[in-house]
Amino acid sequence: MSAPLGWLKVLDLAWVVAGPLVGRSLADYGATVVRVESGKRIETARVMGPFPGGKPDVLRSGLYDNSNAGKLGLALDLASPDGQAVVRDLVGWADVVVESFAPGQMARWGLSYAALSAIKPGLIMLSTSLMGQSGPLSGVAGFGNIGAAMSGFQNIVGWPGAEPVGPFGPYTDYVAPRFSLLALLAALDHRRRTGEGAWLDVSQVEAGLQFLAPQIAETAATGRMAGAMGNRAEAMAPHGVFRAGDGEAGKRRWVALVARDDADWARLAALIGGEAQDAAFATLAGRKAEEDRLEAVVNAWTALLPPVEVEALVQSIGVPCHVVAGSREMLEDSQLVHSGHFQSLPHPLGGVSVFERSRYTLSETPGEVRRPAPVIGGDTDAVLADFLGYTPERIAALRRAGVLE
Numbered sequence: 001m002s003a004p005l006g007w008l009k010v011l012d013l014a015w016v017v018a019g020p021l022v023g024r025s026l027a028d029y030g031a032t033v034v035r036v037e038s039g040k041r042i043e044t045a046r047v048m049g050p051f052p053g054g055k056p057d058v059l060r061s062g063l064y065d066n067s068n069a070g071k072l073g074l075a076l077d078l079a080s081p082d083g084q085a086v087v088r089d090l091v092g093w094a095d096v097v098v099e100s101f102a103p104g105q106m107a108r109w110g111l112s113y114a115a116l117s118a119i120k121p122g123l124i125m126l127s128t129s130l131m132g133q134s135g136p137l138s139g140v141a142g143f144g145n146i147g148a149a150m151s152g153f154q155n156i157v158g159w160p161g162a163e164p165v166g167p168f169g170p171y172t173d174y175v176a177p178r179f180s181l182l183a184l185l186a187a188l189d190h191r192r193r194t195g196e197g198a199w200l201d202v203s204q205v206e207a208g209l210q211f212l213a214p215q216i217a218e219t220a221a222t223g224r225m226a227g228a229m230g231n232r233a234e235a236m237a238p239h240g241v242f243r244a245g246d247g248e249a250g251k252r253r254w255v256a257l258v259a260r261d262d263a264d265w266a267r268l269a270a271l272i273g274g275e276a277q278d279a280a281f282a283t284l285a286g287r288k289a290e291e292d293r294l295e296a297v298v299n300a301w302t303a304l305l306p307p308v309e310v311e312a313l314v315q316s317i318g319v320p321c322h323v324v325a326g327s328r329e330m331l332e333d334s335q336l337v338h339s340g341h342f343q344s345l346p347h348p349l350g351g352v353s354v355f356e357r358s359r360y361t362l363s364e365t366p367g368e369v370r371r372p373a374p375v376i377g378g379d380t381d382a383v384l385a386d387f388l389g390y391t392p393e394r395i396a397a398l399r400r401a402g403v404l405e
Helices: 020-028 062-068 081-093 113-119 144-151 171-194 204-222 262-272 284-289 291-302 307-316 327-332 334-339 380-388 392-400
Strands: 009-012 032-037 072-075 096-099 124-129 198-203 239-244 253-258 321-323 342-346 352-356
Touching: 009 020, 009 081, 020 032, 020 062, 020 096, 020 171, 062 352, 072 380, 081 113, 081 380, 096 171, 113 124, 124 171, 144 171, 144 204, 171 198, 171 204, 198 204, 239 291, 253 291, 253 307, 262 291, 262 307, 284 291, 307 321, 327 334, 380 392
Parallel strands: 009 032, 009 096, 032 072, 096 124, 124 198
Antiparallel strands: 239 253, 253 321, 342 352
16 A cells, blocks of 8 residues: 555754654655755754764764654754745645744744745644643753753652652653644645645644653642652562672673562562562551662572573563663664564665654555655755756756755
8 A cells, every 4th residue: 555644745843852753753654755954053062962872963963864764854943034934935835844944033033924825824833842732831942851851850760868760861852743643634634625724833842741740640630749759659569670690790780570460479579589479568558668678679680690581580480680781782672673673774875773653653654764864955946946847057057055954
């Protein structure tokens, strides 16, 4: 069957992660996505790596490649009137515009939704920002780590009594695109049925809040504020990350394991033996009452065994456990290898790009990455000529004027 979104045309004006991941998912299912950026102001994701061999190169960033695989690359100076005119022409071609500039920036360029929908009735524009397009905090700038702080994650991730650690990386940059994608697909369905376009306003902070619904509900009901718990959980014990492989010099690793209930713990205690079979640990209440001692008992056992052996033994008795994987272990993980999660394609400048496949598997129309992420402006001439009908002379004039940089 043909790609389900093979008919969709997307103008991607977003940058870093939260916006580009939306266009990336659409491209996986056949959409033609034109990614606009400018070499005059290097895209932040291009300087963040990781880079092949650890050598910084804005044209070889793994983060950029993973967020933009499958797209066409157009170099364009959006701050110039001529660049803005090209955007308006592209809007006439596109079905969807995705942007992640600071709220109000598109309007200052004369590219507001009202202006663009006048060019293309039925246009759908998705704007993603930290706090949304309006309101007293709409002007707050920052990345997903700021979004994680504002939505409450930084305060509850870490160790009790210590400084907050927060979730790894720009957390809401990876949460918001999932909400954005669903909203965009719903808007496309609405347009199919009614002919009406839409302007979608996605706040990263509000998207992040959805994952703290239990904590917010508890605070509303009891006044109790959630706090940092390390790796522990209120309704399960042990629930944590434990040392493994201490007997292998220089190879200390970790395993994550959890006893979901008393039956899980009974099997785990029988496997560990010794102090683990203390009757005081038989119930959740007992284990929570002496959680420090409980974890010390578990840790003393896991530390003496290679991590893969701990994983195999604990899984064999039906208790959840897994080695804490690093990047290499993820690439070699048997389940991820089976699902083909990681894919490589030749990079335009030589070597290969490694990136993740689609997060979703559709039985009859599976996603496919058809091309690596573009170098800056790698498809500029083709996009302007094939999609907009610009002549070689017009393209050359724009290039001489510095618009296509």
